[in-house]
Amino acid sequence: MNCGKVQASISDYVDGRLPERETLEFEKHIGSCPICAGELDETRRMVSALRSLAVPRSPVDLWPQVRESIQAAERPAPAWSFLVRPVLIAPAAIAAAAAAAMLILPLPKQVPENFPALSASEYRGYVTEHLRFQKRPFADPDVVFTAVELDRTNIRTNGE
Amino acid sequence: MTEQTDQAVVQRVLAGDTDEFSTLVNKYQDRIYSVALNYVSNPEDAMDIAQETFLKAYSNLRRFDSASAFYTWLYRIAVNTAIDFLRKRKSRPADSLDDEKYTEVGFEPESKDRAVDPEDVAAQREQARILRKAISMLSDKLRAVIILHDVEGLSQEEVADILKIPVGTVKSRVSRARAELRRILRKMMGDAV
Incomplete structure (x- = not known):
């Protein structure tokens, strides 16, 4: 038996599952090979340590909790329970549909129809002033409106 | 029973x-x-x-x-x-x-047995913590055989019955799992298992 075969057989040897003939060869090799002997010793110590992880007993008696859950699951639903479903589900469905509609439908444009046509320099000045106001404490940052303004400024600047 | x-x-x-x-x-x-x-x-x-x-x-x-x-x-x-x-x-x-x-046993109070060396208890606890951490790094398949076979002490036949796999597969997984666990432990402990 060479080192490779011996090391592949360590697990079976530790479990006492190596056939008798192979066991003799295995032990002969281990007796003359300190590396394989070390591997065997390491595996034995690890397996012994693993066995110590088994927990001797559960910290609590599980039956009372299990019984409670079983009883709760088996308890028949009250006669009026069929009324609860439509009452609970209908508003939930309406709310879900409304939320979906808000996601799908386009938001109305924030730019007023009669928005004055200004030059690019005027716009830049306006936006600068707007941003300055936004940095003030308690100012109401009209983010959507500012974004549209910036967009229009770019269009006009590019168009110049 | x-x-x-x-x-x-x-x-x-x-x-x-x-x-x-x-x-x-x-x-x-x-x-x-x-x-x-x-x-x-x-x-x-x-x-x-x-x-x-x-x-x-x-x-x-x-x-x-x-x-x-x-x-x-x-x-x-x-x-x-x-x-x-x-x-x-x-x-x-x-x-x-x-x-x-x-x-280690859950919510159990620590042992009040004065004959128990606190250092030994601490060392055992640390060893258990490291081992469990190493086990958690194994794949699902290898972790199952290590826990059932090496920790719980079930036979390879019982593990095969639990996992619905052949005994030969359990045997090879136990061998692979131990080798993998040793590799992980060596890495965790700097080549000193």
Whole structure:
């Protein structure tokens, strides 16, 4: 038996599952090979340590909790329970549909129809002033409106 | 209690005597809790898994194949429940492995036996923590055989029955799992297992 075969057989040897003939060869090799002997010793110590992880007993008696859950699951639903479903589900469905509609439908444009046509320099000045106001404490940052303004400024600047 | 009486208890529960199920819970709760704890390393989670295991067993009792042992069926439910739990928990950080507030047996108070050396207890606890952390780094397949075979001490035949795989596959997985675990432990402890 060479080192490779011996090391592949360590697990079976530790479990006492190596056939008798192979066991003799295995032990002969281990007796003359300190590396394989070390591997065997390491595996034995690890397996012994693993066995110590088994927990001797559960910290609590599980039956009372299990019984409670079983009883709760088996308890028949009250006669009026069929009324609860439509009452609970209908508003939930309406709310879900409304939320979906808000996601799908386009938001109305924030730019007023009669928005004055200004030059690019005027716009830049306006936006600068707007941003300055936004940095003030308690100012109401009209983010959507500012974004549209910036967009229009770019269009006009590019168009110049 | 023999396996035959487990079957008899199952029959009585199926006949409508729910409280008879307590016989099976009381008999196997320690082993199921142990498996769960070695999967999740957290006593609270382990108790939840153990409880859920018994609930699933009760709910599916009619599906239990009386040709096999009740406890191997129960172990299978426990392993699957623990794996499901870990998959759901993957989004959460695995904080429990380093949680020092628990003793190794869960919520048990620390031993008051004065003959026990506190340093030994601390060393054992640290060893258990490292081992559980290393086990948690194994794949699902290798972790299952290590916990059932090497930790719980079940035979390869029993593990094969629990995991529904051939004994030869269990044997090769045990060998691979040990080799992998040694590699992980060497890495964790700087080549000093």
